[in-house]
Amino acid sequence: MNILVINSGSSSLKYQLFKMPEKAPVCSGLVERIGIEGSFIKHTVYRNGEKHSIEESGFIANHGEGLKQVLTLLTQSEYAVINSPDDITAVGHRVVHGGEHFTGATLITDEVKKQIKKLFSLAPLHNPVNYKCIEVAEQTFVNAKQIAVFDTAFHQTLPEKAYRYAIPEWYYKKHSIRVYGFHGTSHKYVSEQAIKWLNQENSKIISIHLGNGCSMAAIKDGKSIDTSMGFGPLSGLMMGTRSGDIDPSVIFHLMEHSGYTLDQLSTLVNKQSGLLGVGGSSDMRDIRKLLSEGNAAAILALKLYAYRIKKFIGAYAAVLNGIDAIIFTAGVGENDSNMREAVCTELDYLGIELDPDQNIAYKGELKEINSASSKVKILVIPTNEEYEIAHQCYGLLD
Structure with a gap:
């Protein structure tokens, strides 16, 4: 077929x-x-x-x-x-x-x-x-x-306490305002690969998808129970051009005091922020080049990027009540060993310990990069959204 x-x-x-x-x-x-x-x-x-x-x-x-x-x-x-x-x-x-x-x-x-x-x-x-x-x-x-x-389908298993916002129920009933989550095809694929690797159906996994768009998912026993993107693909982590989480008061302030229109604000947080807004480029490779030149904005951009990921790891460790594995995937997750190191540094209290040599040696297939003493597996898994889509289509037709 x-x-x-x-x-x-x-x-x-x-x-x-x-x-x-x-x-x-x-x-x-x-x-x-x-x-x-x-x-x-x-x-x-x-x-x-x-x-x-x-x-x-x-x-x-x-x-x-x-x-x-x-x-x-x-x-x-x-x-x-x-x-x-x-x-x-x-x-x-x-x-x-x-x-x-x-x-x-x-x-x-x-x-x-x-x-x-x-x-x-x-x-x-x-x-x-x-x-x-x-x-x-x-x-x-x-x-x-x-x-x-x-992309949203995998996250339809979120419990109500995770997908509802703390606003009146009418907005959910009338306007369907809730957390939907994205990158579901990727999170589904890599988490299934991790479960096979761990050889345990009962598992607690944090999936970290880092590309131009970035998101994380807390996955328990193969099902998504929380995710960083929400109603739209803007919230959560810092991304290539998206701001990620931002206090809504900033939006109100710019509208009231600087006359920003809705279109201008949408452009700001969706297309002019993230790595581009802080570091000068939406491409991590360009940011790394600027970093090598001592560019202060690039240094800050990378610190912000890693810091957001670490915060979500801590939050999802609490949601899952423990971690069996964390997964790095997608363009940045698979190819930037420096970012993986920055994220995993000082997470030993959670049992996350990176092996620097294995991290640097990663070459593009499913691999553990944690130390022998690490209580949590650190996996790099190449995502394969296209195969996952084909697999789901074949299952539907078969």
Whole structure:
């Protein structure tokens, strides 16, 4: 069964083709800098244990145009892997916000699309793009099943005491204001890998997803019981361009005393803050370069970033009543050994002790980086959201 997975971001589109139930992809690709100068596509095919890649550059105006170019690479390029769009059985779409309506992989119907559209305001950087890719895929892969896998679905197991805000119930009943949580596909995948590694179903795990967007989850016996992102993907940790937790009084103050509009405030906390606002760049690699030059803003940005993570580890240790393992995953979590060290320093009171040599030696597969005496396992697990989406789609169709 050929399942094409589409994982679209605000200016990017990742894809992988799986011949399920095999875990290794047939091909994968990335469309980057959509709508920005310097757009490019990298398409990689895996054959007989070897990797073959092709890269094309040229301005890509929108996600629809990007997806059409992906189809050309899949069917007509030097590294084509299918004969026609009809070879695709299903297209799995990552959709960021599913509200309370969706708790698992869902066949996309007109009604499902209406629900996704209703949630645009809750994930303005992602849901509109996800919706557009669904529409283009429906036109491109006419005979394929279109399936949505929601970032919020994994967190639907949160207890009411964790997902409710301390405001009148009417706002929850009327406006569905509650904690939803995000990065659920990633947290689900890495926590399942950790449970297998630990070989214990009854487990207490803290999953730390650090990319351009960052979130954490407290996972007990495989179920999410708390998470750092809330009603939208803004709260919790400091991120690439998002502020994370901020006192609402700051928003009121800027509106009242500086005349800020809602649009200006949304832009401030969603697109101008985080690593970018404090350190000068949303890319951790750029921040590290500035750090090596002694840049004071970069130093502060990294301290703030690590400090927020440590605070949540402490909070989730309390929520879980102990920890069996913590997981680092996603771009920063998997690739920045210095950040992992900064987070784990001075957490020995919780039984978290890093092995510096194992930390530095990490090379891209599931690995323990804790010391032999550490009571808590420290795991680095490469996330694989695309496979998790394909796996859920295959389960639904099977």
